Amino acid sequence: MAAEGISFKCSVDVGKDISAAELANEYNALVLCMGATWPRDLPLKGRQLGGIHFAMEFLEGWQKKQAGPVPGHASKETPALTAKDKNVLIIGGGDTGCDCIATSLRQGAKSITTFEILPEPKKSRGQDNPWPQWPRVFRVDYGHEEVKVKFGNDPRKFSTLTKEFLDDGEGNVCGVNAVEVEWTRGPGGRWEMNEIPGSERVYKCELVLLAMGFLGPERYVASQLDLILDARSNIETAKDNIYQTPMENVFAAGDCRRGQSLVVWAISEGRQAARAVDVYLTGQSCLPGPGGVVYTH
Template identity: 50%
Template sequence: MGKPTGFIEYVRELPADRLPLDRIQDWDEIHQHMPDEKLRTQGARCMDCGTPFCHTGTIISGMASGCPINNLIPEWNDLVYRGLWQEALDRLHKTNNFPEFTGRVCPAPCEGSCVLGINNPPVTIKNIEVSIIDKGWEEGWITPELPAKRTGKKIAIVGSGPAGLTAAAQLNKAGHWVTVYERSDRPGGLLMYGIPNMKLEKESVVMRRLNVLEAEGVTFVCNVEIGKDLPVETLLKEFDSVVLCTGATKPRDLPIEGRNLKGIHFAMDFLTANTKSLLDNHCGEDFISAEGKDVVIIGGGDTGTDCVGTSLRHGCKSVVQVEIMPMPPTKRAADNPWPEWPKVYKMDYGQEEAAAKFGEDPRTYLTTAVKFEDDENGHVKAVHTVQVKWGKNDKGQFVPDRIPGTEKVLPAQLVLLAMGFLGPEQPLLDALGVERDARSNVKADYGSYTTSISGVFAAGDCRRGQSLVVWAFNEGRGVAQACDRYLMGSTDLP
């Protein structure tokens, strides 16, 4: 602990983001960097607690409390304070294969459980993390590291999202030959196409790391859908083991009147097409445009926020985000104590941008859509909504009840459904004949990751359901251990 009184002397400070009205004019990253000296001061705020919660990754009340990959946070905070950046990078890489991703897109459950956060703003853990890794890239400290020897074992990983990439990195370190199959035209999965460029840059951040993985010996095979372009039998025959990391990509639908109208899309289709067009030809063609349209986004969460930010960059006429849940309190509620994840009101980047352009937060709470209205040409022209109140039904379950007299009609030429996901797509799992659980996820116990088929493992959202990127990293590392142990009888992977 470099500065025992740092948490008393210094206040929380983050680098300023680019101004909202400026950043919606482009697709560049919204965050700016902080000078080293200020970062060292922020590192000094870490108390090096006798019992730190920031790196526990414990599940409390159904939410992560602390870092699920057990980052050595107090250690690298202290090293940053001392100016020992390369040593801080070494500590960071011990638990996190890709801190440049989590440092940008993780909601930072570590900060929610920071002990300093009991009565003061928590340590800026997320910003320090991304600053460490960015400095590592800038200084040239991150270079391909080839395994000392090869085992001769061949592993196929299906899916190149966060879990698949982490498993690939770890299994390659163990000396196995790893081939990652991706049905899209670029590897990266959610990191490439599910998260917009202004939040996670593709060429300078995602592709940079993928290029290192390739240089280390990982093979990426794109435009190949297992079970369609390549039979599952071939996969099982040609590889010593298979790891399923396909994600939970089946979107939740909204089967109300008018759902079949044109102009209504799943959020991920909207986001994916936009990023692909941006990378292919700088948004010249082949994407779902919000330009000049009244946009209604149904659903909150990160995906809804990304739809808001993307629509603004297209030049939408207006944007409304319909949220069925109540507005969170501005401070922790009595039933949401530390170190639980704080369920409090905040404006993410998309809402900040909408407020700057249109004058207010685009979210409308305790509201649900009940009908999509036709413009008489088969295209949506409005969304009919009603306010709800939450109460218990005769089974004791919390359900929303409509409030008569609160109906409202929102103009909409583009509707985006961002209501989460129902689990993995089933055709591949059907072709494999792998057993599933009651939620349609691949049945495999946490820790063993073993499916009903010998030599086939599953990790990430396809096993646990929709979750955080950092949990995918946790499971990617875990399944690599399990797969390595299966192939070699033991494992030295961390």
């Protein structure tokens, strides 16, 4: 890509080191591809304690070690934030949580537990979840399987709500208080969550990883450009030209536009955003359009 004439400027935090508005003025087109990295927090009593971290703080250190200073050669240094010899609690039962489970295992955690607030899915599709909807069924991912092999049990606790983080007396987390919840249909068919009396329990842990999803991109770039965020806190784009923002030379693609997703979508969005920019700049494009079914709004 560099040979094609693209210049890469690393270690530049747009919005802090350089104003996003300046970039939009200076360039004919600006494409935002900054991901959806704003993590959902859990502002409970004790949240300020040492040992409570967002999942990405933990995963990033390990990834950098694996990548190593020289490509292909993992660093021998252990990252400062490690699960070694700790009882690890991961809050959030999604894919990021699963990566935290597997990474904790590789680092030599003493025990690994993960909380999921939703109930355990059924083994097969429910009547309310017919094909072609995404099947909401019980799955065993690689992290769950590995923990079962090493410790003899699946690390997941479903229908579990965290109530507070407990202090070891020195400002570090030593456990959490949690309670089991029950999900029932309330009036109008809406799901309601109720705590089960008497199900409170303390889980011992010295490391808590928060993996409860992401709330769209960091806000400062969007606010410098006066861009609107959609109902899911992602960058809002036009209905008929889904990569163009209301600021006509500013485009958005990937997770910052569609929310946390998958690499295949990021690749597809990047290509289609390039096509949209081409059309914007030249009035036409010979770049390939999207394949498959094309929805019009």
